[in-house]
Amino acid sequence: MSEEPQFKRVLLKLSGEALMGSQDYGIDPEMVNRVAAEIKAVRELGVEVCLVVGAGNIFRGMSGVASGFDRTSADHMGMLATVMNSLAIQNALENMDVDTRVLSAFPISSVCEPYIRRRAIRHMEKGRVVVFAAGTGNPFFTTDTAAALRAAEMNCDALLKGTQVNGVYTADPKLDPTAEKYDSLSYQEVLRRDLKVMDTSAIALARENDIPILVFSIHEPGEFARVLKGEGQFTIIRQE
Numbered sequence: 001m002s003e004e005p006q007f008k009r010v011l012l013k014l015s016g017e018a019l020m021g022s023q024d025y026g027i028d029p030e031m032v033n034r035v036a037a038e039i040k041a042v043r044e045l046g047v048e049v050c051l052v053v054g055a056g057n058i059f060r061g062m063s064g065v066a067s068g069f070d071r072t073s074a075d076h077m078g079m080l081a082t083v084m085n086s087l088a089i090q091n092a093l094e095n096m097d098v099d100t101r102v103l104s105a106f107p108i109s110s111v112c113e114p115y116i117r118r119r120a121i122r123h124m125e126k127g128r129v130v131v132f133a134a135g136t137g138n139p140f141f142t143t144d145t146a147a148a149l150r151a152a153e154m155n156c157d158a159l160l161k162g163t164q165v166n167g168v169y170t171a172d173p174k175l176d177p178t179a180e181k182y183d184s185l186s187y188q189e190v191l192r193r194d195l196k197v198m199d200t201s202a203i204a205l206a207r208e209n210d211i212p213i214l215v216f217s218i219h220e221p222g223e224f225a226r227v228l229k230g231e232g233q234f235t236i237i238r239q240e
């Protein structure tokens with residue numbers, strides 16, 4: 001085990017669903033503040049942090065399709081929901097004196113900056129936390145793929161998926177209580193075994209760019225910093 005963080009620049013894919021906290025829907029300010037405090041603690045370790053936030057707490061395109069919406073419109077709604085979550089995180093971080101910029105994949109210029117890669121890198125070099133909102137900006141994708149894409153563009157050393165479960169299991173642990181957790185596995189194994197913890201397009205993009213993915217529970221206080229030091233509970237997905 002190491003006391004020092006193992007990565008210099010990371011992208012955190014933050015579960016939208018987690019931001020509900022104990023509520024059934026929407027944004028729980030207590031949960032948002034706790035996550036913001038974890039991000040601040042990691043910044044204070046000297047790690048550059050950028051974020052992609054999901055929107056499972058508000059709206060997922062596929063649920064909209066199930067209710068009769070056109071897929072493209074539903075996905076636009078999902079992407080707009082990620083903007084709301086991004087602004088909530090920015091607000092909480094700035095209340096803790098952490099400089100934060102939200103950059104949207106599509107222009108909403110009266111609300112936040114547009115995504116410009118060089119500008120995002122500059123923000124990070126200045127020590128700001130950068131939140132990438134609106135996913136990839138394209139329908140038919142999810143924020144997992146947006147996270148892998150931005151991690152590659154930002155030259156991140158790792159992609160951390162802070163989610164509902166503490167790692168990757170042989171099957172969905174929420175559905176199968178006999179499922180067993182992996183400590184580590186290759187991108188290829190995730191794809192071959194069709195493990196649903198992350199989209200296949202996100203796994204493929206991370207593999208092509210050799211970015212390790214660490215899956216951990218965002219519900220465990222202090223885990224983000226611990227995982228970066230090689231401690232705590234997580235599964236690492238990387239080249240064999």
Ligand SMILES: Nc1ncnc2c1ncn2[C@@H]1O[C@H](COP(=O)(O)OP(=O)(O)OP(=O)(O)O)[C@@H](O)[C@H]1O
Pocket residue numbers: 014015016017018053054055056057143144162163164165167168169170171172173174195196197198
């Ligand atoms: N093999 C598996 N190992 C671990 N989790 C799995 C597996 N298969 C399915 N899952 C499920 O995948 C979920 C995480 O992925 P998902 O992207 O849907 O959630 P999320 O991170 O909360 O995203 P969102 O940001 O959309 O709210 C876990 O909550 C878990 O129940």
Ligand SMILES: O=c1ccn([C@@H]2O[C@H](COP(=O)(O)O)[C@@H](O)[C@H]2O)c(=O)[nH]1
Pocket residue numbers: 016053054055056059060061062074075076077078079082134135136137138139140141142143144146
């Ligand atoms: O690049 C993207 C990213 C997301 N979407 C839509 O947003 C919702 C919310 O994202 P989750 O990853 O499911 O939390 C997603 O369901 C899509 O509808 C998108 O279209 N493109």
